[in-house]
Amino acid sequence: MLTLSSILEITNFDDYKVHTARWNGAHQPLDVLTEDPEGWIGWNSWRNAKDEFNRQFIVSLAAFYPERETWLFGGIFRVLERIEVGDRGYKVEPVNKGAELIGRLKLTGAVSRGRSFLLPNINERLTVSEILKEPYGGLAFPGYADVCYDFARLEAIWRNERADWKTALRHVKGVGNPPISNGTLS
Incomplete structure (x- = not known):
């Protein structure tokens, strides 16, 4: 069984939080990931009052809505700064680790309704289901x-x-x- 950490070769779990991006009432994160790279960075920069991404790295996953309990890998981001005045947020930058799997790595696993998880608490629940030949480009033409x-x-x-x-x-x-x-x- 290949887990999230094994496919990404992550050894220091304490440095990582997992972001499970879900529909926000207006946009599907999968659509943002595939259609708007800058918008996707924004999804990983947003912060509420909880400071959920309080680790050095964010492993970003988008809910893959065509399939139940499936996630598409959206990259790893380094948290450079936590912005607390006015608009809360994070200053992040993408890292190279796993970059070739962005939009290609599909994981399957039930995840509770939260959006931020410690890697050790979720790692065993997210198993590799598929690696696509090409990055996912959206839904096929439905007619x-x-x-x-x-x-x-x-x-x-x-x-x-x-x-x-x-x-x-x-x-x-x-x-x-x-x-x-x-x-x-x-």
Whole structure:
């Protein structure tokens, strides 16, 4: 059985907290991870009054909502600073450990409703279920009848070069191969 710490080769458990990012009422963390790298850093920088990420490193996981009790690895962040005045937050930076597994490493395991856990308390519950060939790029095209997404989400799908979506959307009147400038659709 491969655990979170064994696949990431973590030995000093006391230096790590695990962030289990879940739907916040407005956004799914999985969508943020796959569509907005800066936004994902923001999810790992947010702090409430509890100072939950009170260790040197954060192992970040996004709830993989297409599958029950599944998590997608979102990277490891070093906590550089705890900001307490005004907007609470953390100043974080991504580290290289496990970087090749970001968006590819899927873990399975039941996790209680919290968002921050000491690594020793959760490690044995999170086992490797799969390592994807390529980073997860979002849901497969569900069919024309089931598409009801806002422009930002469609733009991210297009930007991520999802072939199934691009092929299907090219056949819809008004959707073509738009020029991309500065990373946005024109």
